[in-house]
Amino acid sequence: GAGVSQSPSNKVTEKGKDVELRCDPISGHTALYWYRQSLGQGLEFLIYFQGNSAPDKSGLPSDRFSAERTGGSVSTLTIQRTQQEDSAVYLCASSQSGIMQYFGPGTRLTVL
């Protein structure tokens, strides 16, 4: 079956611009996570959605980062006024149980 998909696969932007990254989770998965992986670093948790519950935003690095999940399915991660340190691979994962997470291929963001 279809896995987690993310778009775009690559995004190059200029410092100060806003970007939107999209995640389509596996159908029926109620839990959705966003992570990011900077060059040479491990994955860093950003935000978690579960059904209609309030999201866990504890990993968002600044108020320039926000995310929403519409209709319990597709999620969009928005980064406003991008900075060079935002350059990373942004990964989305979905899960039915929460324990086994299925990751998408990621979006590579480059901020010039």
Add this chain to the structure above:
Amino acid sequence: DAKTTQPNSMESNEEEPVHLPCNHSTISGTDYIHWYRQLPSQGPEYVIHGLTSNVNNRMASLAIAEDRKSSTLILHRATLRDAAVYYCILSLRGNSGGSNYKLTFGKGTLLTVNP
């Protein structure tokens, strides 16, 4: 946060078993032990998880010490496709409900498989 310690790298030969160790001496009683792996230029892939008992699935086995302060991921017959970074992670149940198992990834173990 409970942390894990893994060797930076390990090497194996194809078709031989591989034992990847992980120390987690500060694990709490409700922490699950997860293993994920990441192949080059791909997102992480779930391998296995456990709580107290040893676990087996089609990909690997997980041996958990009786005191839960360490665990070992066992690949029974390594293939070239198993070359990846392997992450041992303790789940941190966070906010927003009982199924929030946000994962904190460390540096992992880079496994090289020789033909």
